[in-house]
Amino acid sequence: DSGVTQTPKHLITATGQRVTLRCSPRSGDLSVYWYQQSLDQGLQFLIQYYNGEERAKGNILERFSAQQFPDLHSELNLSSLELGDSALYFCASSGAGEVTDTQYFGPGTRLTVL
Amino acid sequence: GESVGLHLPTLSVQEGDNSIINCAYSNSASDYFIWYKQESGKGPQFIIDIRSNMDKRQGQRVTVLLNKTVKHLSLQIAATQPGDSAVYFCAENVSGTYKYIFGTGTRLKVLA
Numbered sequence: 001d002s003g004v005t006q007t008p009k010h011l012i013t014a015t016g017q018r019v020t021l022r023c024s025p026r027s028g029d030l031s032v033y034w035y036q037q038s039l040d041q042g043l044q045f046l047i048q049y050y051n052g053e054e055r056a057k058g059n060i061l062e063r064f065s066a067q068q069f070p071d072l073h074s075e076l077n078l079s080s081l082e083l084g085d086s087a088l089y090f091c092a093s094s095g096a097g098e099v100t101d102t103q104y105f106g107p108g109t110r111l112t113v114l
Numbered sequence: 115g116e117s118v119g120l121h122l123p124t125l126s127v128q129e130g131d132n133s134i135i136n137c138a139y140s141n142s143a144s145d146y147f148i149w150y151k152q153e154s155g156k157g158p159q160f161i162i163d164i165r166s167n168m169d170k171r172q173g174q175r176v177t178v179l180l181n182k183t184v185k186h187l188s189l190q191i192a193a194t195q196p197g198d199s200a201v202y203f204c205a206e207n208v209s210g211t212y213k214y215i216f217g218t219g220t221r222l223k224v225l226a
Contacts, residue, residue, distance in 0.1 A: 002157065043158070043203065043216040056212030090157050099146055099207050100165075105157030 003027065004106035006091050012112045018079040021109045023091030025072055029104070031055070031097025032074040034066055037108070038087035049074055050097035078111070086113045122201060124221040133191040137204035137217045142185060144206035144215070149178055149189045152219070153200045161189070161202075166209075191222075199224045 003026035013019055025032050034046040036059075045058035049068035060066075063081075068074040078085060088108045094101035127133045139147065145166035150158035164171045164178045164187075171178050177190040187204050203219035 002159075004157075042218045043205075045214045045216070048212055058213050092157070097212070099212060100163070102160045105159065107155075108157050 002104040002106060004091060004093050004104050006089075006106040006109050008109060009107070010110050010112075012114065013081060014114055015081055015083060017081050017113075018077065019081065019111065021076040021078070021089050021091075021111075023074045023076070023093075023106060025074070025091075025093030026104055029093035029095050030072065031094045031101070032068055032072070033092040033094070033103060034060075034074070034076050035090040035092065035105075036087050037090060038084075043090075046076070048097065055097055081113045083113050086111055122219050122221045124223060126223045126225055127194050128225050129196060130193055133189075133194045133198070133222055135189045135191075135202045135220045135222065137187040137189075137220075139185050139187055139204065139206045139217070140215055141206060141208050142182075143208050143210075145209040146207040147178070147180060147187055148205045148207075148214075149176075149187075150203055150205060151198075151200045152203070158203070194222075194224050196224050196226065198222060 005024045007022045031050045033048045037043045046060040047066050048056040052068050063079050066076045090108045092103040092105045094103045148163045149161040152158045162173045162178050175192045179188045201219045201221050204217040205214045
């Protein structure tokens with residue numbers, strides 16, 4: 001158990017809908033990362049937050065947004081969902097969010113868009 | 115459930131043998147590299163890392179080798195055990211950024 005929690009575990013929804021994925025980092029970690037893992041593209045870095053502020057952006061679509069709250073939990077919002085958004089979404093956390101900090105991954109949320 | 119793609123290259127090794135998993139990284143400006151292990155139904159787990167000022171780094175039963183000339187990274191697992199069965203992938207960080215690029219992964223199967 002990495003100490004990172006993600007909810008829900010599974011999510012099934014329809015095209016055009018909007019969903020919110022939630023992540024609680026390990027106790028004491030200030031940085032949160034979001035990743036998408038799909039069958040055809042592997043693991044893709046989406047976005048990183050550090051202590052409530054966005055630090056880095058990767059391949060995140062404009063339909064997706066994220067935020068980190070004062071209690072350090074984070075949410076990833078996916079809107080206008082398309083079939084291709086079906087994937088595993090992982091959250092990871094690290095202490096200070098530096099490049100060489102070990103990232104601890106949560107168990108993931110499996111999103112299925114029908 | 116299955117966590118990663120179904121068409122990953124697969125390496126099958128006998129229990130007790132050494133395993134070597136390779137990764138070609140993409141950006142010559144990358145200066146920090148990580149190997150992850152992902153078991154079925156779980157998130158990736160950090161194994162070992164290496165900075166670009168090193169050629170080799172050893173951990174417990176694992177060794178990472180870095181060849182910057184050909185942009186190649188390898189992970190060696192000594193005395194492979196059934197619990198090593200998983201998908202392994204490398205990640206690179208481009209110098210000066212907080213972004214990470216991940217390799218597609220290799221599935222390791224340990225045969226009893």
